[in-house]
Amino acid sequence: xxxxxxxxxxxxxxxxxxxxxxxxxxxxxxxxxxxxxxxxxxxxxxxxxxxxxxxxxxxxxxxxxxxxxxxxxxxxxxxxxxxxxxxxxxxxxxxxxxxxxxxxxxxxxxxxxxxxxxxxxxxxxxxxxxxxxxxxxxxxxxxxxxxxxxxxxxxxxxxxxxxxxxxxxxxxxxxxxxxxxxxxxxxxxxxxxxxxxxxxxxxxxxxxxxxxxxxxxxxxxxxxxxxxxxxxxxxxxxxxxxxxxxxxxxxxxxxxxxxxxxxxxxxxxxxxxxxxxxxxxxxxxxxxxxxxxxxxxxxxxxxxxxxxxxxxxxxxxxxxxxxxxxxxxxxxxxxxxxxxxxxxxxxxxxxxxxxxxxxxxxxxxxxxxxxxxxxxxxxxxxxxxxxxxxxxxx
Amino acid sequence: xxxxxxxxxxxxxxxxxxxxxxxxxxxxxxxxxxxxxxxxxxxxxxxxxxxxxxxxxxxxxxxxxxxxxxxxxxxxxxxxxxxxxxxxxxxxxxxxxxxxxxxxxxxxxxxxxxxxxxxxxxxxxxxxxxxxxxxxxxxxxxxxxxxxxxxxxxxxxxxxxxx
Numbered sequence: 001x002x003x004x005x006x007x008x009x010x011x012x013x014x015x016x017x018x019x020x021x022x023x024x025x026x027x028x029x030x031x032x033x034x035x036x037x038x039x040x041x042x043x044x045x046x047x048x049x050x051x052x053x054x055x056x057x058x059x060x061x062x063x064x065x066x067x068x069x070x071x072x073x074x075x076x077x078x079x080x081x082x083x084x085x086x087x088x089x090x091x092x093x094x095x096x097x098x099x100x101x102x103x104x105x106x107x108x109x110x111x112x113x114x115x116x117x118x119x120x121x122x123x124x125x126x127x128x129x130x131x132x133x134x135x136x137x138x139x140x141x142x143x144x145x146x147x148x149x150x151x152x153x154x155x156x157x158x159x160x161x162x163x164x165x166x167x168x169x170x171x172x173x174x175x176x177x178x179x180x181x182x183x184x185x186x187x188x189x190x191x192x193x194x195x196x197x198x199x200x201x202x203x204x205x206x207x208x209x210x211x212x213x214x215x216x217x218x219x220x221x222x223x224x225x226x227x228x229x230x231x232x233x234x235x236x237x238x239x240x241x242x243x244x245x246x247x248x249x250x251x252x253x254x255x256x257x258x259x260x261x262x263x264x265x266x267x268x269x270x271x272x273x274x275x276x277x278x279x280x281x282x283x284x285x286x287x288x289x290x291x292x293x294x295x296x297x298x299x300x301x302x303x304x305x306x307x308x309x310x311x312x313x314x315x316x317x318x319x320x321x322x323x324x325x326x327x328x329x330x331x332x333x334x335x336x337x338x339x340x341x342x343x344x345x346x347x348x349x350x351x352x353x354x355x356x357x358x359x360x361x362x363x364x365x366x367x368x369x370x371x372x373x374x375x376x377x378x379x380x381x382x383x384x385x386x387x388x389x390x391x392x393x394x
Numbered sequence: 395x396x397x398x399x400x401x402x403x404x405x406x407x408x409x410x411x412x413x414x415x416x417x418x419x420x421x422x423x424x425x426x427x428x429x430x431x432x433x434x435x436x437x438x439x440x441x442x443x444x445x446x447x448x449x450x451x452x453x454x455x456x457x458x459x460x461x462x463x464x465x466x467x468x469x470x471x472x473x474x475x476x477x478x479x480x481x482x483x484x485x486x487x488x489x490x491x492x493x494x495x496x497x498x499x500x501x502x503x504x505x506x507x508x509x510x511x512x513x514x515x516x517x518x519x520x521x522x523x524x525x526x527x528x529x530x531x532x533x534x535x536x537x538x539x540x541x542x543x544x545x546x547x548x549x550x551x552x553x554x555x556x557x
Contacts, residue, residue, distance in 0.1 A: 081547060255399070262429075
């Protein structure tokens with residue numbers, strides 16, 4: 001109800017399409033002008049270092065121009081001057097909320113060049129880690145969305161879960177954030193003894209807590225609904241045009257998931273659903289993320305049940321020297337499609353590495369859908385896209 | 395759902411794409427490898443080929459645009475996906491030190507930032523691009539394109555020419 005009234009009000013005040021006051025006469029009569037404003041780069045709600053140049057008409061945004069590059073490290077250039085295995089720790093620093101996915105994507109691209117065979121146990125551990133990472137990324141992103149809307153409790157609950165998943169990662173990989181765990185040809189080390197039971201126990205507990213902490217607490221809340229319903233609304237055509245992938249695309253109803261449509265590792269043997277929603281607004285993206293968390297839990301259980309025994313490292317020499325050619329990979333990171341393109345000239349170092357980071361492509365949305373919204377609506381829209389600074393800046 | 399994604403078996407679809415491209419354009423090379431249709435086209439033909447891909451063959455997603463500096467020529471790759479298992483990889487080779495190629499932003503609006511990135515990193519000029527600014531590097535006082543092979547990693551050189 002609340003949101004409907006608000007919508008009518010906002011349409012009456014301003015043209016939703018342009019964001020400008022509908023009647024230019026009123027503007028001229030009272031001498032109203034638009035105002036330029038900087039949001040960021042040091043802004044708590046900007047998910048890192050992002051500067052938005054906003055043109056405001058009252059409190060309505062007329063133009064939004066993202067300025068990036070505050071965290072740019074030119075990862076691609078550094079990678080050109082390093083040996084193949086030494087690039088893996090750099091990929092950790094790309095999208096630092098999806099480290100495992102970056103490592104996985106890079107290793108898949110190198111293995112595509114090498115035509116290496118990966119032992120089944122290593123594949124299972126890789127996918128297991130990716131799905132845990134997805135939980136450790138989706139749950140905090142729900143928390144961030146709510147934090148930016150002024151609710152403090154969900155971020156505490158979500159970081160409680162993230163901490164526990166990080167404890168698992170610490171036990172498996174030795175690090176809490178920058179893992180360097182997935183290697184060319186397999187993974188660094190086998191799971192420590194008793195780890196499978198520990199993960200199972202944690203996942204069981206999470207499944208029981210999940211609905212209580214992240215759905216019942218948030219979903220029907222009137223303030224949450226009024227701040228997110230019909231905010232950032234977009235059509236599936238628009239979403240595809242803008243090159244969106246991941247939850248922002250699926251919340252418009254387009255049924256696309258790299259894990260199912262371009263299966264890599266062992267995803268084609270696993271059983272999971274692709275979650276979509278038709279509304280295409282911030283609330284829908286929240287529902288999609290909730291659904292994907294539950295699917296990840298389902299995938300982790302399947303993986304633990306069918307985890308085979310055996311080696312965790314394939315027969316790839318210590319010295320990685322792929323033949324001349326190009327290697328490609330495409331994986332589903334929590335934010336969307338993460339693609340790696342490696343060109344080899346037959347030497348120890350890559351000739352060219354290109355990362356297609358989902359945060360970068362998804363952020364183009366800001367230019368398109370923010371105009372016409374109120375200034376405070378930028379926070380939920382950032383929550384819809386959920387970009388990560390290390391990702392868009394490479 | 396209003397958007398129609400391609401249907402049918404993957405092999406048939408790839409054949410259809412390949413035929414579609416071959417019938418409409420003079421291609422330098424074209425083949426199907428795995429789930430990918432690989433095309434090598436002349437730089438002038440890129441917008442036309444991508445228009446065919448989107449409007450007639452229904453390949454709706456442009457994944458990324460990337461450039462490889464081959465010291466003297468530039469390879470520009472457009473990675474397209476039909477979102478149902480098929481990929482189309484369009485490659486064009488531009489000769490010369492200062493490459494120019496037509497933009498595809500009017501076909502795939504998402505190419506906007508990918509082309510800006512390519513311009514920033516390689517100095518590839520996309521003719522007709524609506525907003526060709528640098529994405530990452532300083533807009534002023536920085537005349538280099540860092541991913542060119544001629545750009546060496548060297549601190550002094552990086553800050554040369556800054557105020």
